[in-house]
Every structure is written in structure tokens, then in C-alpha cells.
Amino acid sequence: MRLPHSFIPSLLAIPQLVVGATNTTFDDSDSSFTFTGSWNTITPSSPCSFCASSPDPSQARNGTWHDGNTRNPASGSFTFIGSGVYIFGIDQATLEPNIVFTLDNIEHVHRYTGSELYICNALFFSADGLASDQTHTVNWVLNFVDTAGVDVQAALFDYAVVTSGNPEIPRSAVSTTSIQFASNVTQLNLASLVNLQERPRRPLTVPATPPSTISDPRSLSKPHTGAIAGGIVGALLVSILVVLASWFYCRGRHHLESATAKAAVLQPLRLEDYPHRFTPDIPKAGDSHQRKPEHTPGSRLRHRNSPSGAENGGPFGTSPLQENHIYVPDDSEFPASALIAPPSAPTHPPNGGDLHFLEQRLATLEAQVALGQQPPPYVTGEDD
Incomplete structure (x- = not known):
């Protein structure tokens, strides 16, 4: 029994139906980061003994971060290609200045006002719905905030995560629509980008408490390979079962026809x-x-x-x-x-x-x- 020729390409096309996004993590030591002004590079081999901020190095990604203070003008930038970007750092109480981020026509201000001494993996800035095939640059500057008894304020930058490919579908959309094509997702992204460009430039203030939507920012760097692999394996198993069932059915029918033909050869004597x-x-x-x-x-x-x-x-x-x-x-x-x-x-x-x-x-x-x-x-x- 031979498999139908139209069925084999359908098996090969199953992995192409899986649509998803890929997250890539860039450490602060990557060349995508640019730091200008008064910045100190902290690594396990070269710690900063004179810096006012001294978080636990084991809580930072790769044990490295960049420490920028307001004593001298300090600024920086991050360049990437993708549909989304997330910049993380280490928040600190009373010693953190206003960090003003700009991306195209988007402006965002981040400052931690809580009482906890250090908070690692804190989300400083995020943006999504960007054109995935274009190069984007996020810029930031440090502005001193008048605080009693504080003369110098510092910002600690740790790493960034970039989303490339098609953005992930929200869970609310998955509950109503089982299949989402890449063309529709691209149209939604372009519409969102147009709306963002039409918004006027205005400063945004980040609440005192860090966002609770991201429990573990490091998980963004891991692609959802488990769900993709599970879908591919499940589809292949179902296809193999269908092929085996068809083969056994045709084989049994062929044996039945052969037995009937043999029985018709010997005619009884009447x-x-x-x-x-x-x-x-x-x-x-x-x-x-x-x-x-x-x-x-x-x-x-x-x-x-x-x-x-x-x-x-x-x-x-x-x-x-x-x-x-x-x-x-x-x-x-x-x-x-x-x-x-x-x-x-x-x-x-x-x-x-x-x-x-x-x-x-x-x-x-x-x-x-x-x-x-x-x-x-x-x-x-x-x-x-």
C-alpha cells in the first residue's frame, strides 16, 4: 500500500504552521549598549570599592552592571532590531534619579520610590508593537531629584531583552480564536505603531512599586520551545495513527476480496x-x-x-x-x-x-x- 502523494507534503508542512516570537537577552557588556559620561563598569573581577551602591553581585545577570551617577552628566542608549524591547536594572531606595527614556515618539520616566534597599531584575523601560524588520534605538539620561541628605544619585543598568519575529498572541485572543495568521498579527502591529506615533510627547511617571506583571524577567529570554515542540510532536503522532489505520483497513479489505475470489472458483456439484x-x-x-x-x-x-x-x-x-x-x-x-x-x-x-x-x-x-x-x-x- 502506498501513501497518497498529497498526504506527504501535509506532514512536512506541519512545522511551518507554528508561529511564535523569540526573546534574546543582551547583557550590559554587549556592544548594543552605549554609555556616555560618568559610568562605572562592575564585573566579578573588577568590583567598585568607591561606589555608593553595592548590591549583591550574584543577583545581577552574569554578575555585571553599569553604575551611572549624576555628579557628571550621564546618558546611554541601546540599539536593536525587533518588535519589542525590555530594559532591566537594579532599583535602590533614595539613591535613584529620574531616568528619562525616549524611543521614537515615546517618552518614559522611571524612578523607584520604595523603601527596599535593592531590587534586582527591575523593569526600567519596555515597548512592544514595533516594526520587527527595522532598527530602533532607546536613549536615556539621568536627572537629579532633590532629596534631603542626598548629594549624588546613581542608576544601575543590568541587561535588556529584545523580542524578534511575530509577537505572541495574548491569552484572551487565544480563547476566542484558535488560529492566528502572521498577516493579521503584522497588521495589528502596524496599526499599534501608527497610534503610538500620533501620540504627543509627554513625560510618564512610573509608580513607586515595580510592575507585578513580570514575576521573573529572565523568563523572557527563553523562547517557548516547549509549546512549539509539543504541537509538532502531537500533530505528527495523529498523522501517523491516521496513516496506520488507513493501511490496516485497506489490507483487510484486500484479503477479504482475495478469499471471496478463491471461494468462487470451486463450484458445488448440483x-x-x-x-x-x-x-x-x-x-x-x-x-x-x-x-x-x-x-x-x-x-x-x-x-x-x-x-x-x-x-x-x-x-x-x-x-x-x-x-x-x-x-x-x-x-x-x-x-x-x-x-x-x-x-x-x-x-x-x-x-x-x-x-x-x-x-x-x-x-x-x-x-x-x-x-x-x-x-x-x-x-x-x-x-x-
Whole structure:
């Protein structure tokens, strides 16, 4: 059994149906970051002993961050290609200035006003719905905030996450629509970008508490490979089961047709196929002697194992299978009174063609007996 040609490309096209986004993490030491002004680079091999901020290095990504203060003008930028960007750092109480971010026509101000000393993996800035095939640059500057007893304020930048490819579909959209095509997603992204460009430039203020929507920002850097792989494997298993079920069904149907064709080859031997029948003369109880069976002129068949057959020998000669072979005796063996012609039977003896046909039918009967099949009923008689 061969698989349909149209079914194989459908199996190969299954991985192409999976649509998703990929998140890439850039550490602060990556060349995508640019720091201008008064910045200190902190690494495990070169810690900053004179910096006012000293968070736990094990909580920072790769143990590195950039420390920028307001004593001298400090600014920076991050360049990327993708549809979304997320910049993370380390928040600190009372020592953090206003960090003013700008991206195209978007402006955002971040400052932590809580009381916790250090908060790692804090989201400083985020933007999504951007054109995924264009280069974008996020810029920021540090502005000092008047605080009693504080002369210098610092901002700690840790890493950034960039989303590339098609953005992920929100869960609310998945509940109502099972399939989302990439073209529709692109149109939504372009519409969102147009709306963002039409908004006027205005400063935004970040609330005191960090956003609660992102419990673990590092998870953004991991692509959703588990869900994609699960979908591919599930679709392949379903396709394989469908192919196996179709193959077993066609195979069983082929065997059934073959058995039916073989059964039609062997036809049972039916007495109604012969117009001339042998009518035996069965002696009744009380008869003092046996009578010879009466034979019609149209059906002059006789068993070879009868007494008269043994005497005359028959025209076919002797054979080991004497009980199965027959011969046609001459009319002189029977008296004229023993020849009885039924009204509907012809009066002439069978010709050579009828005898040949009868021999073929007897050969079929022998084949059925050899195969263990039940032979059809036939008329028996006792000869002298």
C-alpha cells in the first residue's frame, strides 16, 4: 500500500504552521549598549570599592552592571532590531534619579520610590508593537531629584531583552480564536505603531512599586520551545495513527476480496445440472431376490464396483479407482422391459460431449473431497 502523494507534503508542512516570537537577552557588556559620561563598569573581577551602591553581585545577570551617577552628566542608549524591547536594572531606595527614556515618539520616566534597599531584575523601560524588520534605538539620561541628605544619585543598568519575529498572541485572543495568521498579527502591529506615533510627547511617571506583571524577567529570554515542540510532536503522532489505520483497513479489505475470489472458483456439484438422472431400483423389504436397477436410455451410468461391471470390465478398462470411474453400458446388457423412458426425458443416449462434461464435474467433486469440503448430496443405488 502506498501513501497518497498529497498526504506527504501535509506532514512536512506541519512545522511551518507554528508561529511564535523569540526573546534574546543582551547583557550590559554587549556592544548594543552605549554609555556616555560618568559610568562605572562592575564585573566579578573588577568590583567598585568607591561606589555608593553595592548590591549583591550574584543577583545581577552574569554578575555585571553599569553604575551611572549624576555628579557628571550621564546618558546611554541601546540599539536593536525587533518588535519589542525590555530594559532591566537594579532599583535602590533614595539613591535613584529620574531616568528619562525616549524611543521614537515615546517618552518614559522611571524612578523607584520604595523603601527596599535593592531590587534586582527591575523593569526600567519596555515597548512592544514595533516594526520587527527595522532598527530602533532607546536613549536615556539621568536627572537629579532633590532629596534631603542626598548629594549624588546613581542608576544601575543590568541587561535588556529584545523580542524578534511575530509577537505572541495574548491569552484572551487565544480563547476566542484558535488560529492566528502572521498577516493579521503584522497588521495589528502596524496599526499599534501608527497610534503610538500620533501620540504627543509627554513625560510618564512610573509608580513607586515595580510592575507585578513580570514575576521573573529572565523568563523572557527563553523562547517557548516547549509549546512549539509539543504541537509538532502531537500533530505528527495523529498523522501517523491516521496513516496506520488507513493501511490496516485497506489490507483487510484486500484479503477479504482475495478469499471471496478463491471461494468462487470451486463450484458445488448440483444434480439439477444433469437433465438425465439415474433412477435406482431399490428392493423392498420382503423381496426374495434382488432386482437389477432400471436405467433410462438418457442416463445409462453404472458403478464399476457392481457385479455386472466387474464381469464386463467396462470400456475404460480396469483402474485402481474403480469406485469413482463410470462407464456407459450397451443397451444389449438390459432387457427391453428394463429400459423405461420418462415422458420428459429424451430417448437418445448421451453423446460424447455430455460424457466429457460429466467427467469434468466428477473431477471437480474429487477436488472438493481432497480439500476437505462437504460434497453435495447425490443419488445412490445398489447393483446386482
